Amino acid sequence: MITFLFRGLLYLVSAGLGLIAADLLLDGFTIEWDKWWGFVICILIFAILQSVLSPWVGKIANRYAPVLMGGIGIFSTLISLIIVVLLPIGGLRITDLTGWLLGSVIVWLITALGSVLLPLIFLRKKVEAVKAERR
Numbered sequence: 001m002i003t004f005l006f007r008g009l010l011y012l013v014s015a016g017l018g019l020i021a022a023d024l025l026l027d028g029f030t031i032e033w034d035k036w037w038g039f040v041i042c043i044l045i046f047a048i049l050q051s052v053l054s055p056w057v058g059k060i061a062n063r064y065a066p067v068l069m070g071g072i073g074i075f076s077t078l079i080s081l082i083i084v085v086l087l088p089i090g091g092l093r094i095t096d097l098t099g100w101l102l103g104s105v106i107v108w109l110i111t112a113l114g115s116v117l118l119p120l121i122f123l124r125k126k127v128e129a130v131k132a133e134r135r
Helices: 002-025 033-064 066-086 097-134
Strands: 029-031 092-094
Touching: 002 029, 002 033, 002 097, 029 097, 033 066, 033 092, 066 092, 066 097, 092 097
Parallel strands: none
Antiparallel strands: 029 092
16 A cells, blocks of 8 residues: 555656646746646646546557557547646646647656656665665
């Protein structure tokens, strides 16, 4: 259970980092910092949607268009961003096609890298602590 919560927290952090990176790199992708609570809710909803949509989109693509299996992560990121932006909570605005397309790629890439690298960083510290404790 602790591992599940730890991985969930790391996924939330990586999703937040992905959204912030897209905000910094793209003009049409804007985080509304004055509505910080809306941004926090956007991160939570985005992470939940991404977790639910990835397997669902994968099943549909596998059944109807197996060629698209490689783009499942980007496509589910785009769907998650569309839903989060359409919700009336504020916190995130995407205004142009570049923001939608490149924003999806940036958020997907940062989230994927964060999901792999963040656990390694935290687990490395824990492994080193256990090794030092055994000496």
